Amino acid sequence: xxxxxxxxxxxxxxxxxxxxxxxxxxxxxxxxxxxxxxxxxxxxxxxxxxxxxxxxxxxxxxxxxxxxxxxxxxxxxxxxxxxxxxxxxxxxxxxxxxxxxxxxxxxxxxxxxxxxxxxxxxxxxxxxxxxxxxxxxxxxxxxxxxxxxxxxxxxxxxxxxxxxxxxxxxxxxxxxxxxxxxxxxxxxxxxxxxxxxxxxxxxxxxxxxxxxxxxxxxxxxxxxxxxxxxxxxxxxxxxxxxxxxxxxxxxxxxxxxxxxxxxxxxxxxxxxxxxxxxxxxxxxxxxxxxxxxxxxxxxxxxxxxxxxxxxxxxxxxxxxxxxxxxxxxxxxxxxxxxxxxxxxxxxxxxxxxxxxxxxxxxxxxxxxxxxxxxxxxxxxxxxxxxxxxxxxxxx
Amino acid sequence: xxxxxxxxxxxxxxxxxxxxxxxxxxxxxxxxxxxxxxxxxxxxxxxxxxxxxxxxxxxxxxxxxxxxxxxxxxxxxxxxxxxx
Numbered sequence: 345x346x347x348x349x350x351x352x353x354x355x356x357x358x359x360x361x362x363x364x365x366x367x368x369x370x371x372x373x374x375x376x377x378x379x380x381x382x383x384x385x386x387x388x389x390x391x392x393x394x395x396x397x398x399x400x401x402x403x404x405x406x407x408x409x410x411x412x413x414x415x416x417x418x419x420x421x422x423x424x425x426x427x428x429x430x431x432x433x434x435x436x437x438x439x440x441x442x443x444x445x446x447x448x449x450x451x452x453x454x455x456x457x458x459x460x461x462x463x464x465x466x467x468x469x470x471x472x473x474x475x476x477x478x479x480x481x482x483x484x485x486x487x488x489x490x491x492x493x494x495x496x497x498x499x500x501x502x503x504x505x506x507x508x509x510x511x512x513x514x515x516x517x518x519x520x521x522x523x524x525x526x527x528x529x530x531x532x533x534x535x536x537x538x539x540x541x542x543x544x545x546x547x548x549x550x551x552x553x554x555x556x557x558x559x560x561x562x563x564x565x566x567x568x569x570x571x572x573x574x575x576x577x578x579x580x581x582x583x584x585x586x587x588x589x590x591x592x593x594x595x596x597x598x599x600x601x602x603x604x605x606x607x608x609x610x611x612x613x614x615x616x617x618x619x620x621x622x623x624x625x626x627x628x629x630x631x632x633x634x635x636x637x638x639x640x641x642x643x644x645x646x647x648x649x650x651x652x653x654x655x656x657x658x659x660x661x662x663x664x665x666x667x668x669x670x671x672x673x674x675x676x677x678x679x680x681x682x683x684x685x686x687x688x689x690x691x692x693x694x695x696x697x698x699x700x701x702x703x704x705x706x707x708x709x710x711x712x713x714x715x716x717x718x719x720x721x722x723x724x725x726x727x728x729x730x731x732x733x734x735x736x737x738x739x
Numbered sequence: 740x741x742x743x744x745x746x747x748x749x750x751x752x753x754x755x756x757x758x759x760x761x762x763x764x765x766x767x768x769x770x771x772x773x774x775x776x777x778x779x780x781x782x783x784x785x786x787x788x789x790x791x792x793x794x795x796x797x798x799x800x801x802x803x804x805x806x807x808x809x810x811x812x813x814x815x816x817x818x819x820x821x822x823x
Contacts, residue, residue, distance in 0.1 A: 494799035
């Protein structure tokens with residue numbers, strides 16, 4: 345089988361497995377009206393599948409900052425941070441993120457994916473070990489592959505399992521990078537950070553916390569799980585993305601270790617790519633201020649999350665382990681998940697569909713994402729629709 | 740389990756794999772994990788965690804790139820177990 349035939353075989357297998365579900369992936373969004381509504385084909389749809397947790401995608405401050413940056417600096421930097429693409433805005437955003445986390449160093453990357461790729465592959469190398477949670481994001485897996493380090497998984501959020509694996513490593517635990525996430529993207533649950541910090545101290549390992557889904561969502565000023573758990577001095581490296589609560593695109597790593605700065609010279613995902621555009625940096629800087637001062641937005645977000653979680657639970661749906669902005673409905677089969685997804689779309693509600701093997705434990709997921717801009721009426725409409733569809737989904 | 744042989748590891752693996760696949764097939768050392776048993780990437784990673792616990796070893800995921808058959812996996816486990 346040649347290269348193209350292999351792709352044809354994969355496409356045929358996908359079509360055979362998901363004849364009705366293909367429309368759910370990569371659905372064309374024809375027009376975006378607000379943080380909560382969009383047009384898909386002829387339908388005006390309630391968006392319950394974005395990562396726009398604080399609802400800032402249409403904020404006037406961010407849009408104005410982006411417009412001004414385009415007028416002042418053009419549409420793109422056309423170069424790497426290590427060459428002609430290292431603008432004032434990139435350096436200013438790094439200072440502001442370092443200040444936000446009370447950290448000494450910050451590096452801004454072009455995407456959140458590259459932040460994990462560049463940080464993990466810069467920190468660990470051949471002969472080192474990276475210990476990752478079983479539900480880790482693909483960017484973490486890919487960073488591990490790029491690093492050349494030995495990669496070992498521990499059972500999702502299982503501290504006893506993590507300790508067992510650290511113990512087996514013996515002296516190698518000192519050259520081990522443990523990678524966890526603040527909020528896990530599939531089930532929406534949070535890492536047991538305090539217990540993991542204890543272990544990393546006992547075994548003298550290094551800890552990287554990815555706050556991609558928890559930035560803006562957890563903690564009084566929105567730093568993420570690190571703030572909620574009061575562990576800022578205990579976590580060695582924090583990565584995050586601009587593409588969720590900050591409504592842009594890009595990523596970062598902050599740390600109190602001065603060695604982070606060395607990654608600028610060795611990390612290919614930092615060096616061999618163009619830097620973020622001036623508009624992206626400007627809107628992210630504006631969004632970071634709104635996020636930091638957005639206590640009331642976080643309160644609204646959590647009210648919305650609790651409303652949806654409790655209503656779906658009362659209806660009888662099996663949900664992820666704890667309430668949060670990601671409300672994952674767990675279903676036993678792809679057929680059930682497709683029935684629910686199609687039913688929601690027929691009622692003009694968009695959610696994300698996750699099928700095996702992408703979903704944990706062989707389950708299928710209908711994954712809802714709440715944001716601060718959703719109204720109680722919108723959430724009420726979603727609850728009512730889920731309730732109507734329950735008999736068809738569970739029959 | 741200090742002096743386990745390669746044959747014993749292969750036998751244990753064949754038993755364990757039967758619980759990890761929906762395919763009803765006789766499992767032998769030559770059985771291909773993906774094409775014969777339809778074990779997807781996630782199932783394989785979960786299987787590795789169980790193997791690590793059963794043999795009290797660390798099996799780096801990057802060491803799995805050359806593993807196609809039950810025998811390949813048994814060889815890898817034996818190599819790691821022998822050097823630990």
